[in-house]
Amino acid sequence: MTPRNQILLIPKIENGFVIDHITAGLGIQVMALIGRRPELEEAVVTLGLNYKSTRMGRKDMIKLQADLLPSRLMQMLALVSPGVTIKHIKNFEVIEKVVVQVPELFDNLARCINPNCITHAEPHVSTRFKRLESGSKYFKCAHCERVCTLTELVEHLKG
């Protein structure tokens, strides 16, 4: 594939954000997160699925024509597809690039997987999950202490 063809497949945007290196197959889930953000109601969004990637084999990509990327969306991206690259575009140029990783602790992004956790009965309470220890794939609910995986938490993301 020539660079020229690439340009045809993935048109550049003048201003906005490119969410790149989304794990192949998760692009639609990320689109759903974007769709939930009222701040992005007017944004033009382009979804690309299953592009070839030298680093990942295959990847999904989203281009978002918006002035701001809500921080809550960035936090959720970190959970749904850790390692995504977010490029901030101005006048067709990348002015900032960040790689988003799963935080050690996150607030109020997901519901607890334990249906008997008090946070379900008191929905105004912010949930909190903390990684069990550095490098662990397990997270613990700060309230009921139930231990779960990131995948389980992603299935319980809040709005």
Next chain:
Amino acid sequence: MKKDLISIDDLTLEQIMEYLDLAARVESIPDAEKASLLPGKLLATLFFEPSTRTRLSFEAAMCRLGGRVIGFSEAANSSTSKGESFSDTIRTVEQYADLIAVRHPKEGTARLASEIASVPILNAGDGSNQHPTQTLLDLYTIRKFFGKVAGLKIALVGDLKYSRTIHSLCHALLMFDQVSIRLVSPDSLRLPSYLMKAAAGTTTTFEEVDSLEEAIAQSDLVYMTRIQKERFPDLVDYEKVKNVYCLDAAMLADVPEPFKVLHPLPRVNEISPDVDATPYAGYFEQARNGMIMRQALILDLLDARPEPRSTI
């Protein structure tokens, strides 16, 4: 900063040992002197699910320290039955009391209470999660009987799946050196795998054994638990396992000294009354130790620890 006691996981081994030492100190204080330690202080016992023993133990502990107690013993007697949220109940009660002991059928309630209240919170049991005061009294009892906790061989018997007492105790035992834990339970009530995995990287070991007899022969103490009918969604499953382990005096005929049988109580059929008269029955003393440990915790959380007594 105010102190709470929510989870054994919040404590270091050093803090646990300090609590055991404090309880020993409290136990040595004469009753008359103890009764003047907390005049004018008020404990609220908020029991959203019934538990006669734990509630009475907290209340006896506070009264014997010279304090007073308010509270309720089931959710039906609280404003929750009128639709009040748990958070609002805590915000209201903290206006009245100097500290709050809370038991609730949902996990995480004590932690939430500690985030809301400006007064200390004692977790008296949250769903199937934690029961830290029970764990501390268990450790205190074990240390009193054996002079140590590290290095002991301990059999845990019965409902290892739903029992928060067992879960909390396991978390604590993982902190001590070279504790060997034998697990005896029906297949449907085995210890959760995440607890078994937690032993990795510690010197504590878990081993599942087939029979109560085998566990007795290999252990210094047996910790019996009740098969909890209220935790079974299907009562047919409960009927299958309710009497699966029954310890009687004859089974203890050849145990080496010292040997102890502990139980958080109440018991149903899992310990025969003929064990009561043997020197191995430790469960009623364990109940008494519960009151002493809760006195120590109340004193600590209210920042009213008694000074070590002079030996001169």
